[in-house]
Structures are given as C-alpha cells and as structure tokens.
Amino acid sequence: MSTTVPTPNITAPTGITSVSNVFYFLLIPTILLWYAYWRISKRHMLELAAKLPGPPGLPIIGNALDLIGKPHQVFNHVYQKSFEYQKVVRLWAGTKLLVFLTDPRDVELILSSYEHIDKSSEYRFFKPWLGDGLLISSGQKWKAHRKLIAPTFHLNVLKSFIDLFNANSRHTVKKLEKEIGKEFDCHDYMSEATVEILLETAMGVSKKTQDQSGYDYALAVMKMCDILHLRHTKFWLRPDVIFNRTSYAKYQESLINTIHSLTRKVIKRKRADFAKGIRGSTAEVPLELQTKSHDKVESKTVVEGLSYGQSAGLKDDLDVDDNDIGEKKRMAFLDLMIEASQNGVVINDEEIKEQVDTIMFEGHDTTAAGSSFFLSVMGVHQDIQEKVVQELYDIFGDSDRPATFADTLEMKFLERCLMETLRMFPPVPVIARQLNQDLKLVSTDCIVPAGCTVVIATFKVHRLEEYYPNPDKFDPDNFLPERTANRHYYSFIPFSAGPRSCVGRKYAMLKLKILLSTILRNYRVYSDLKEKDFQLQGDIILKRAEGFRVRLEPRKMTKA
Numbered sequence: 001m002s003t004t005v006p007t008p009n010i011t012a013p014t015g016i017t018s019v020s021n022v023f024y025f026l027l028i029p030t031i032l033l034w035y036a037y038w039r040i041s042k043r044h045m046l047e048l049a050a051k052l053p054g055p056p057g058l059p060i061i062g063n064a065l066d067l068i069g070k071p072h073q074v075f076n077h078v079y080q081k082s083f084e085y086q087k088v089v090r091l092w093a094g095t096k097l098l099v100f101l102t103d104p105r106d107v108e109l110i111l112s113s114y115e116h117i118d119k120s121s122e123y124r125f126f127k128p129w130l131g132d133g134l135l136i137s138s139g140q141k142w143k144a145h146r147k148l149i150a151p152t153f154h155l156n157v158l159k160s161f162i163d164l165f166n167a168n169s170r171h172t173v174k175k176l177e178k179e180i181g182k183e184f185d186c187h188d189y190m191s192e193a194t195v196e197i198l199l200e201t202a203m204g205v206s207k208k209t210q211d212q213s214g215y216d217y218a219l220a221v222m223k224m225c226d227i228l229h230l231r232h233t234k235f236w237l238r239p240d241v242i243f244n245r246t247s248y249a250k251y252q253e254s255l256i257n258t259i260h261s262l263t264r265k266v267i268k269r270k271r272a273d274f275a276k277g278i279r280g281s282t283a284e285v286p287l288e289l290q291t292k293s294h295d296k297v298e299s300k301t302v303v304e305g306l307s308y309g310q311s312a313g314l315k316d317d318l319d320v321d322d323n324d325i326g327e328k329k330r331m332a333f334l335d336l337m338i339e340a341s342q343n344g345v346v347i348n349d350e351e352i353k354e355q356v357d358t359i360m361f362e363g364h365d366t367t368a369a370g371s372s373f374f375l376s377v378m379g380v381h382q383d384i385q386e387k388v389v390q391e392l393y394d395i396f397g398d399s400d401r402p403a404t405f406a407d408t409l410e411m412k413f414l415e416r417c418l419m420e421t422l423r424m425f426p427p428v429p430v431i432a433r434q435l436n437q438d439l440k441l442v443s444t445d446c447i448v449p450a451g452c453t454v455v456i457a458t459f460k461v462h463r464l465e466e467y468y469p470n471p472d473k474f475d476p477d478n479f480l481p482e483r484t485a486n487r488h489y490y491s492f493i494p495f496s497a498g499p500r501s502c503v504g505r506k507y508a509m510l511k512l513k514i515l516l517s518t519i520l521r522n523y524r525v526y527s528d529l530k531e532k533d534f535q536l537q538g539d540i541i542l543k544r545a546e547g548f549r550v551r552l553e554p555r556k557m558t559k560a
C-alpha cells in the first residue's frame with residue numbers, strides 16, 4: 001500500500017526522553033508509598049484475587065514479564081500458558097487486575113447484562129482518536145447514541161447498499177489483477193476496499209472525492225493499533241504522564257491528524273450535499289451492476305439456522321422486525337447523523353465526528369482482517385475452496401452478473417466458511433469490561449472482584465474442545481444447523497453479543513459475502529503456509545504478523 005504517513009519502527013522502543021535525574025530520585029520513594037497505599041485501599045480486591053487461579057506475579061509489576069516480546073510472541077505465549085488453567089485465569093498487568101473468562105456460561109453473565117456494560121479503563125487509550133464514540137462511551141450518552149445508530153445498520157438499509165458492495169468488489173478484483181501469479185499481502189487490498197466501501201455506503205460520499213486519503217487513513221489506523229497495543233501490554237506506558245514523554249506520543253499525534261483529516265473531509269462533504277438537498281450516497285454504480293431487476297427477495301431476512309454472524313438463538317437490537325423501523329430511520333448512518341444534528345438535541349457536531357471516527361475504525365479494520373483470514377484459509381484448503389466455488393456456480397452459472405440480496409441468502413456454504421473463519425480467527429480476539437460490582441461465576445465457586453478488568457477471551461472460547469471437537473481444524477460443518485442448535489449460544493461471539501454487541505454485524509456479513517464471492521468467482525487463491533504456520537498477533541485486531549501472504553490465479557467459472 002503506498003503511503004505518505006511516516007512509519008518509524010514503533011515496535012522498537014525509543015525510550016523516555018529528557019527526564020532529569022531528580023525526577024528519578026523522587027520517583028522511587030513515591031512509587032513505594034503509592035504502592036503501600038494502593039495495597040491498603042484495594043484490600044477487598046486483593047483478597048478475592050488471591051483466590052483466583054493464575055500465575056504468581058512480582059510486587060508492583062505483577063505478571064508484566066509474561067507480556068514482554070514481539071506482539072505475536074506475547075499472543076502465543078499467553079495462549080499457550082492459558083492451557084495450564086481452567087475456565088478462569090487471573091493476571092496482574094502491573095497493578096491492574098485482569099480476569100480472563102472463557103466458559104460460555106460466565107461469558108453470558110457479562111455480555112447479556114445491562115450492569116456490566118462499561119468498557120474497561122484500557123479503552124481510554126482510544127480517547128484521543130475516537131473521543132466518546134459508541135465503542136467507548138457509557139451511560140445515557142451510549143444508550144441514546146446506540147438507539148440512534150443501530151437502525152442505520154438494519155437490513156432494510158443494508159439492502160440499499162448491495163449495488164455499491166458489488167461495484168466496489170469488482171473494483172477490488174480489477175486492482176488485484178496486478179498481483180496475479182505473485183505472493184502478496186492481501187490485507188492491503190482488503191483494507192483499502194473496506195475503507196472505500198464504508199465511505200460510499202455508511203458515509204454516503206463517493207470515494208472519488210477522497211484522493212489518496214483512504215490509503216493513508218488505513219495505514220495510520222494500523223499504526224495507531226500498534227501503539228494502543230503497546231500501551232495495553234507494556235504497563236509502564238499506561239500512565240499518560242510517562243507515555244506523553246515518549247516519542248510514541250508525538251507519532252500518535254501525527255497519526256491522529258491523518259485519521260481526523262479524513263473524517264473531517266467526509267463530514268464536510270456530506271454537509272455540503274445536505275445543503276444542496278442531496279440525500280443518500282452520491283457514489284455512482286455502473287448500469288450493468290445495478291441489481292434491482294434481478295432481485296426477487298424483498299422481505300426474507302434470515303438464513304435458515306443462522307442469524308448473520310451470531311448463534312441462532314441470540315437476538316439484539318439489529319434483529320427488530322422490518323415493520324418496527326420507522327420510515328425516517330431507514331436512512332444511512334451519516335445522513336441520519338446530519339439530519340439528527342439539524343434538529344438540535346440528540347447529537348452535536350463534535351459527537352458526529354466521534355461517531356464517524358468510531359464507525360470508520362470498527363467498520364474497516366475488523367472486516368479487513370476477517371476477509372484476509374478467509375482468503376488465507378481458502379488458500380490452505382483447496383478442497384473447501386472448490387466447494388464454495390461450486391455453490392457460486394450453482395447460483396451464478398458462468399454469468400458474471402452482480403450478486404443480489406437473494407443470492408447472498410443462497411451462499412450457505414460460503415457463510416459457514418465465513419463463520420468458521422470468524423471462529424478460528426476472531427478479528428476482535430478479546431473484549432474487556434470494567435467490573436463495578438463483585439461477580440459470582442457459574443463455572444466455579446470463584447468471585448471476581450469489583451474494580452478489575454474482565455477479559456472475555458473470544459479466541460480461547462472459540463477453541464474450547466467441549467464445544468468444537470478438534471478446535472484447531474478448519475471445519476465449516478461446525479456451523480451446520482444441527483450442530484449450532486445444541487451449542488451454548490455464547491460459545492460463538494465474534495461480534496460480541498447482548499446489549500453492547502457489534503452494530504455492524506449484519507453489514508459486515510452482507511458485505512463480506514459479496515466481496516469474497518466476487519473475488520472467488522474471479523480468482524483461485526493459494527497459500528504456501530498452513531494455518532499452524534500463521535503467526536497470530538492480537539494487537540487490538542487479530543492479524544498475521546508475517547502478513548496475509550496468498551497467491552492468485554485467474555479462474556473461469558465452470559461446473560465440476
């Protein structure tokens with residue numbers, strides 16, 4: 001991906017600059033005093049924490065030594081270590097108590113609750129970037145904005161994006177032509193495609209008006225995630241007073257400038273369109289990619305046995321009936337934000353910017369990772385890829401017509417492969433919540449103390465042998481209706497679940513089906529590495545440290 005963003009090597013710490021000796025001289029006694037005070041004030045938490053299973057830690061730094069190393073080494077180390085424990089693991093990141101939960105019954109306690117809904121303090125590192133957007137806000141503000149935003153990702157709105165999903169998928173296929181026959185990192189292309197699709201659908205502005213900023217934006221987001229990940233794992237970088245004295249802080253500022261300059265441009269463009277009376281997306285779709293004439297299914301919204309990326313038995317505010325969505329609410333995201341701000345009370349200009357930043361981040365990096373893992377896995381399993389392609393042949397024959405909404409409902413095997421990809425490689429590998437009151441677990445007699453960060457270890461939950469026999473094997477049959485019917489609902493949570501589930505769940509599934517089916521209708525994907533060789537790193541979003549290396553060959557659609 002070409003870029004104008006400076007890219008210093010941020011994984012190699014550059015150290016704290018210009019801190020005087022006097023500062024160090026005073027620092028040590030201050031830390032010791034503060035530590036003594038902390039132990040007294042946190043007695044209740046410490047007592048309960050001592051009863052939780054977990055590796056022994058050192059005073060002050062806790063288990064921080066376990067978190068040293070390159071991101072993929074840390075990820076692998078923590079995952080391997082988790083096998084020494086059962087359903088609950090306690091870890092001290094400095095003086096921050098983290099309690100990892102993996103039993104779906106305990107996960108349900110947290111995710112289904114309206115009590116344990118606040119994000120953990122670690123999310124504050126996102127603040128300079130995402131402000132108080134939906135991902136991190138809490139209380140009344142979160143509630144009001146969630147109510148406003150969730151309907152803009154309802155299926156009725158999403159159906160109006162189908163042509164844009166098709167047009168952008170074709171555009172990606174065209175761009176990929178130059179990689180034919182070579183090994184390359186498909187994540188660059190998926191990232192660019194997902195940013196452009198978001199701009200043209202949820203934001204409703206043409207990507208043509210955005211110059212090169214889509215490239216720079218995606219790269220800046222990746223680098224921001226690296227910095228945030230460092231602050232999560234290297235406990236000494238957590239306090240702002242230290243972080244702000246490092247060169248990371250300056251670099252972060254320049255990345256945020258790049259990111260915010262795109263969001264400001266997008267909002268300015270949309271406001272200008274609004275002033276001219278233009279509503280909806282201004283992106284153009286060539287006539288041959290307009291699907292209205294082909295689409296037969298208007299009202300069917302559920303694929304048998306599945307519910308757009310979550311267990312069939314779970315429901316959230318995206319699963320409301322079509323008829324319950326008022327006409328006014330059938331608007332795309334940014335249109336509705338601008339309209340709501342003009343009426344005054346619900347959202348102001350700064351809040352719109354925070355929500356645009358949030359949707360742009362959550363909506364692009366997650367789906368870029370999900371689609372890149374899907375292509376990687378298809379490259380590994382040629383037999384499964386051929387089965388997907390046969391299904392696509394049954395739907396489209398050798399025609400290259402665009403996919404309709406009805407077609408996406410027929411892509412049942414592809415959907416199972418997508419769900420299995422999200423199981424084995426959940427783009428959001430952990431979810432963290434602040435616990436404000438003690439919690440008695442279901443899986444054990446343990447009590448998790450108030451004040452700690454509860455970490456739902458999605459990656460680990462998805463690989464529990466009791467729910468997924470042979471969990472490290474890619475097996476799309478894990479999502480056959482008869483298998484999902486008997487599994488605990490909270491054993492599959494790539495989009496989280498409950499009141500704070502992902503608002504983009506249905507958007508992501510629909511977009512991914514169209515993007516990935518279009519790519520597979522045009523290319524055969526190969527991978528020289530097997531899944532066991534993927535070096536996973538969980539820096540906010542799960543990635544392959546070595547890059548998503550695949551090869552492509554052109555494909556002609558034929559019956560097997």
Ligand code: HEM
Pocket residue numbers: 134135136146202358359362363364366367370426427428430431432493494495496499500501502503504505507508
């Ligand atoms: C494969 C793609 C995606 C995955 C795996 C995913 C996963 C998740 C997860 C696990 C959460 C909960 C995070 C937490 O509690 O810390 C979340 C929240 C969220 N996601 Fe997604 N997401 C995806 C795509 C999208 C898309 C396409 C959008 C928007 C267009 C989006 C917007 C959001 C927002 C706004 C939240 C915060 C919701 C709230 O707190 O009320 N996501 N997502």
